[in-house]
Amino acid sequence: MAWKGAISKSLQELRIHLCQSGPASSGVREFLISNYAEIKKANPGFPLLVRECSGIEAKLIARYDFGVEKSVSIQGDNPQSIISKLDQLIKHGESLPKAA
Template sequence: MPRSILADTSTMATSIFRQALPSTVREIRLHFSPTQANQVKSLIHSNYSSIKSSNPDLPILFRESFVGTPARAIVRFEYGVEKQVSLEQAKSSSEIESLLSDLIQGKN
């Protein structure tokens, strides 16, 4: 039975965390409010060890902000260039992972 196209794109989006990230990525920061802590904690539990094993020198920071502070992901690239994406609409850890993947690959 053939796999659906949707399943393939989902796998492609999440596969970036199972391998070494581009060398231009210098840091990943996740800022989240206590109301969104469950999605981010789920992402940490399911992917942190694989990300760190593939990228041992990459700083990955998780910051809990004040209530009302918008959740966002920030990726710092070489030469101090930072790109960010809002995580406010993300309903699951897989959506957060997909948003991060798009940000790292330059799709945002």
């Protein structure tokens, strides 16, 4: 999966918000179980922040250079759909200006 190694090249930080027990966050939990270790292994110094809160809407929040942030809802999504949305965030970061 090329996107796992591209995360730290395009993003400054990735936050994942989810509910610990809600059914709408089940796909996010599955995504994290399947991919978290590999993402951290490919990007050891990259800030990948997982924030759990009861009843919160599941979403990905990407922070780019110059403090630019973009958020996408992953409420009710399956892991494959989450990967697709994460890939879109990575591609968006590739088009933004980079700090020196």
